[in-house]
Amino acid sequence: MVRLKPDATKKVRLKPGTTTMVWAVAMTLASAQTPPADPLVRENATVKLSGHVYEIPDFNVGLVPNVGIVVGQRATLVVDTGLGRRNGEIIVREMNKVSRNADVYVVSTHFHPEHAGGEAGFPNGTLLIRNLVQQREMELHGKEMIDLFAGRSAQFKELLSDAAPRIPDITFDQEASLDLGGVKARLLWFGGAHTKGDQLVFVEPDRTLVSGDVVQNKIVPGIFRDGGTPSSWLAVLDKVAALNAQHVLPDHSAPGDGSLVILEKQFIGDLRSKALELKKQGVAVDDAGKRLEAEFKTKYPDWPAMNVSGFVRSIYAE
Ligand SMILES: [Zn+2]
Ligand SMILES: [Zn+2]
Numbered sequence: 001m002v003r004l005k006p007d008a009t010k011k012v013r014l015k016p017g018t019t020t021m022v023w024a025v026a027m028t029l030a031s032a033q034t035p036p037a038d039p040l041v042r043e044n045a046t047v048k049l050s051g052h053v054y055e056i057p058d059f060n061v062g063l064v065p066n067v068g069i070v071v072g073q074r075a076t077l078v079v080d081t082g083l084g085r086r087n088g089e090i091i092v093r094e095m096n097k098v099s100r101n102a103d104v105y106v107v108s109t110h111f112h113p114e115h116a117g118g119e120a121g122f123p124n125g126t127l128l129i130r131n132l133v134q135q136r137e138m139e140l141h142g143k144e145m146i147d148l149f150a151g152r153s154a155q156f157k158e159l160l161s162d163a164a165p166r167i168p169d170i171t172f173d174q175e176a177s178l179d180l181g182g183v184k185a186r187l188l189w190f191g192g193a194h195t196k197g198d199q200l201v202f203v204e205p206d207r208t209l210v211s212g213d214v215v216q217n218k219i220v221p222g223i224f225r226d227g228g229t230p231s232s233w234l235a236v237l238d239k240v241a242a243l244n245a246q247h248v249l250p251d252h253s254a255p256g257d258g259s260l261v262i263l264e265k266q267f268i269g270d271l272r273s274k275a276l277e278l279k280k281q282g283v284a285v286d287d288a289g290k291r292l293e294a295e296f297k298t299k300y301p302d303w304p305a306m307n308v309s310g311f312v313r314s315i316y317a318e
Contacts (some may be wrong), residue, residue: 039063039114039155041082041090046098049255050206050247052183054098056091058252063114065251068210069095070203072180075103079201079210080251081118083149084159088121105129105178107187109212109251110195111138112224113149117163129176130168131189134197138165190214190236192228194221198236202243207258209245215264217253218303223314230272230315237265271296271308275315285316 041056041064049055049068056067064087068079076099081088095104104126108116111134119128130138142165150157170176178185188200194213201210209215213222214236221233228236241261248260271292278288289309297306 039083039087039159041067041087041094043090043094046094048098049249050203050208052180052206053203053208053210053247053249055249055255056094057254065109065115066249066253066255067091067094068201068249069098070180070183070185070201070210071099071101072183074101074181075105075178076101077105077107077178077180077185077201078122079107080109080115081106081121083114083117083156084161084163085118085120086159088118090121091118092122101180103127105185107199107201108134109200109210109214110134110198111142111145112195113146113160113163115212115251116142116165117146117149117160119166120162127169128166129170129172129178129187131176131187131197131199132171132173133189133192134195134199135168135171137195137197188239190239191232193223193233193236195224195227198228200240202245207244207246208249209240209243209247209261210249211240211245211251211260213251215240215248215261216250217248217256217260218263218300219250219253220303220305220307220311221264221268222310229318230268230311231318234265234268234272237261237268241265267300268311270299271311272315275312279316285313288312288316 046054046056052071054069054071058064058066063083065080070077076095078091078095082091106119106122106126107129146160146163150160172187174189176187178187184204186202188202190200198212198214200212200214245258245261247255247257249255274292275288289312292312293306293308296308
């Protein structure tokens, strides 16, 4: 475990000149998918979630994630940077409305561009922290993901035109503890779930969990490519449950209380055992997806969408 204080962290910074890496974005014109009308972080929407934690909410459950801002007496931590520089700049403006701290840290819940693509919008001196697994994913697939997103529409392409993810100033293995002054942010890597490098933030004494895609509010989970596995996701959730969170701020759904963790575990466990049963009976994976979609629509009637086929495929494949 790494313990960091704002003053101490400066000593482990890499040389400033070496930290910026500009990624060329391929000019892909194809656009099959219709993007949200306005893929921008909301201005003047920031609300307080708990004693030290603010949220810039995304009510569209779209590509703009909820952004978390943790404010201490000495330093501030921002969780997620938005899709490209312009979104990063909006987040900085929102941060400045709730914090006057000069020391700013930034982390991303995972390496996908709507969560990590706005790093260039943050002022010089912002300290970027990533767990090593997430950093490895960023090195392997970060540019590929920016190209993929930029190909979705002209607007995304423009937003990501100078996307410049930085080499982190600080990396850690499983846990780093940030003393922000009167409030502690524990940065946690518990294993693979939505991606391999999903990073959780647990704020004490608020008991607020910024949960990324790992715990959502009535959103069917999705494993991106070779991210985690259904069982590694469940193992992560066991560790998350032990934190005993009181408030949960997910990526793309409304915040809630600690019961969201229990619900996520229950849903994945339930889907997994049902899918494994069908696999055992020799039911084809696509049929299993369709059957379970119908079954779970009835079982979890208040979930807005029940697109379980992707996760069922992940269960079959494990
Ligand atoms: Zn996302
Ligand atoms: Zn994602």
